[in-house]
Amino acid sequence: MSATGVAAPPATRAPRPEGRPEGRRVPTLLRHLGLAAVAASALLAVSYGLEPFRNFQLATVAAYLCATAGLTILTGLNGQLSLGHGALMAVGAYTVALTQDAFADRGRTGGGLLVVSLVAAVATSVAVGAVVGVAAARLRGPYLAGVTLAVAVVVPALTVTFDGVLNGEQGLPVPVAPPPAALGPYFPYERWQLWVAGSATLLCLVLLANLVRSRYGRTFRAVRDDEIAARLAGIHVARTQVLAFVVSAAGAGLGGALLAVLAQSVSPGAFSLTLSLFLLMAVVIGGLGRLAGALWGAALLVALPDLTHTLTDLLTLSPAAAQRLEGNLPLAIFGSTLVVVMIAAPGGVQGLLSRLARTLRDRWRAGRR
DSSP: HHHHHHSSSSOOOOOOOOTOOOOOOOOOOHHHHHHHHHHHHHHHHHHSOOHHHHHHHHHHHHHHHHHHHHHHIIIIIIIOOSOOOHHHHHHHHHHHHHHHHHHHHTTTOOHHHHHHHHHHHHHHHHHHHHHHHHTTTTHHHHHHHHHHHHHHHHHHHHHHHHHHOOOOOGOOEEOOOOGGGGTTTTHHHHHHHHHHHHHHHHHHHHHHHHHHHHHHHHHHHHHHHHHHHHTTTTOOOHHHHHHHHHHHHHHHHHHHHHHHHOOOEOOOOOOHHHHHHHHHHHHHHHHTTOOHHHHHHHHHHHHHHHHHHHHHHHOHHHHHHHHHHHHHHHHHHHHHHHHHHHHHHTHHHHHHHHHHHHHHHHHHHHHOO
């Protein structure tokens, strides 16, 4: 499909097949809000059925999902490579830490202030993402990868440079208010964390899903497919690429802020270059260009530490060797999984599931004839 065909709206509507009744299409926003309501209801029910640690893990998946969904917009839909999204998550995490600390110093508490801190984290990440996006829009291929790689290295190093504010390698605490008193004195804190992270993530996904289906989503894909054709279609390529970077940075900033709230602390070691590589591999394994694939990638990011810990427990090793193996094994497993997925299912996990669903649907329809 040409970029012109993707970017330009259809001049005429295709004729409806004879015999098919005329029906009203549900607006995209209402459809996505309905799906979000169903997901929120399912999340609410699941939170009561899981033990506290599993609720915390699910909340962590939600936090990573914001970042992987944002990276899916940038890399999958717009074709820009980023090795620095871990640094953008750090920007959001440190912003929410500083904001919550400022509220605590003034004696202000309450759940509404956390919303203000999350909005501030997203706004700061957007500002940083806009600066990086302007530079990235002028670069291609390895030069773009080099710039984002520099961001991934420089941003955590700033915590040491500004030691007086960011407390260096030790990081900052994130004071968070307890669950509302109306939920009762024995309400599990992990369940409250899941509600907070799940609500923010669902809002993020609704906005991103609508963006994908909007005119801006079509321009993202047009620029990814052919920049020259996109220019001929009247699309401002550089502006579109900056917009994609800003949107992606907002998702990463929200994900980093949620991670900081869940851990109630933030340190530069949690947002290293390795995290940026993990995020990129996660969206590729999940299914590049599909928001549903971002979910599989986020789940893999949370499941991988448990898997490596289980594997090291099966081996008889000295404590030092087990620690070294546990530190390096996740990257090896992720890399091996990436190679296998690219050979067996180039469309990632979501592409494989979509292909299986189409096959089953075609067989079911053939059986009815």
